[in-house]
Amino acid sequence: MDFNELIKQTRGRRSLLQALGVAAVGISFGGLAACSKKGGKTLANGEEAKLNFYNWDTYIGENTLDNFKEATGVDVTMDLFDSNDVLFAKFKAGNPGYDVIVPSNDFVERMTKADMLLPLDHSLLPNKKNIDPAYINVEYDLQRKFSMPYTWLVTGIGYRKSKVSSPPDSWKVLFDSPEYAGRIAWLSEAGDMFRLYGKYLGKSVNALTPADIATIERMMIKQKPNVKKFHEDDGQDLLLKGDCDVVLEYNGDMAQAMVEDKDIDFVIPKEGSQLNSDNLCIPKGAPHPKNAHAFINYILDANVDKHITETILYPTPNTAARKLMPDSYQNNPVIFPPAEALAKCEYARFDPELQPLFEEAFTRVRAA
Template sequence: MYSRRSVLGSVLAATGAVAAGFSFEGARAAPGKLRFFNWDTYIGAHTLEGFKAATGVEVEMSLFASNDELFAQIAGKGQAYDVIVPSCDVVTRMVERDLLTKLDHARLPNLANMAAPFLDPPYDPKCAYSVPYTWVVQGLGYRRSKMKDYKAPNSWKWVFDSDRYKIAWLSEPSDMIRLGAKYLGFGSEDITPEVVRKVEKLLSKQAKHVSAFHTDNGQDLLKSGEVDIVIEYNGDIAQVMREDPDLDFVVPREGGLRSVDCWAIPKAAPNPDAAYQFLNYMMDAQAGADISETILYPTPNTAARARTHDAYRNNQVIFPPVAVVSGSDFTLWPGAEMQQRFDEAFARIRLAAGR
């Protein structure tokens, strides 16, 4: 089964393949292990072995299933980790709680490989506490043969205000409220308590037509034929499209949501020297290219993208047109009070669905 962050094959031809051309901070020793808290298999098959070959540091990777789980672990007093992979809104939330290390960019020369817009993002100005890993756009994955006249479902109407198709929604309250607001004509910055109420009314009415709420397997529901349309990330649908040519992806005309998954170093990191080495290694051009072509998520690393094959870098599902991306709002942290409104509204929506 694939997940949002799925490894589809071997990334490196040999254990130390990414070491060539690697800008490495060799002045500092980082003995022992690096403890890495990651989404399920959101990395190349041999990348961690390659890092060990280049640095001598062994990686011990643990997995989490949601940003809420990640936040709870880092904010609590459980296992300490050296590197974590929060989504961009969670970076802001963690910075507010003083949970992340302010980064020394002098120790991250490969940060220069990132595209300019990712070096000063709205969720973390000047990349003070995080560096970008991948970015995503949310839209609709769909089965062509199930669509009327084989036309793309190019509006959120087909999942928010219609009973024509079998549909699956995300289980993430913030994303669902924001997407409902987009359909109603509101941008993320325009969402007020009144807008949340309007979205709740819309989605509660539609909820009885929802076949499934998914956390990390929407593409599997689509591929298996359980649903005709699913709200999903472009990278997930790109993965299954290469196995099933009847599948496709579209960002509806109202616009979607975009997000960035990041690397960050918790303040309580046991081995910060190794953490810096790891971040810099992962931003290497060849390492980034190999991982990106494996997981099929869009990379912010321009040096890495230049080393990828045409089938990856020219894929408009992975890299939607600029106009499509610019019309999709960032998933920024709305603040604790508004987040609670999102959570409570979506809980009532799910009750309306009987799930």
């Protein structure tokens, strides 16, 4: 199937929850409580033939869960969440009954430090061999002790070509210029915004100081009158509807918008950017840890991940699966930016001292 045909069937990972107005409780397919009763079929591994999955919206293949049940006999119940904060809050008082979750990179680190995740048994994950080695020994989870990579993303500038004087190549157009006043959209996540401003100022996303935060806060307040909206990861929709002309957004979302509208483009600014990765983890207290390992290993299978990627159209770290995708996906420079651009990008680390400073400063910016 061609990439353009695939794109017509897909939506962003938060779209359904946003459309339905679903907040922290998420949405349940089958209902976790209904599927947690004892007395069901027992597998050879000694566990019930059940698995409880906590995932982002539209972030799995159309038939993945049914195919897993057919292959293993395990019934999967999937609940949805729409932010890492919701995911983290769900587990603060203990695991409510989930076996596999999908936190982003900094939250893998945060949940690890909070002792919320179960170390993975790599002997039960032979399909790890399909993952690009570049995604194995990552700083937020060295040697993948607690997580397996599912997708990855990079933030950049999405823009409408007919509305800009020249292709933007710097964060300046979003962060430090009145050129596109009233036509700009920022992300609404405090940490991301401060770290990206740090990139604009020539700093590592992981090297900001309280003094830097104060400087950036002043810059944000100065630029805020030029910003039309703080968006919830739907900048591509603002471009498609014509509400904004220059937005801060993820490459996967922008690749989808570019297929729908040829006047839209995306760039990673010359200063570099922030990488994000969503990951498969087993939370401590998982009722079916062996099934959880089997499910993660299943997702890492080349053909299984290919079918997932055909649905969600995010960059996959699964080299074997990527090779099975059409050239229009494999060679898309927005989904897979050139190495020289990615070389200037970094994964954000969770910093328990700076995070509250980010949030407090951003609250002041938004109130200014």
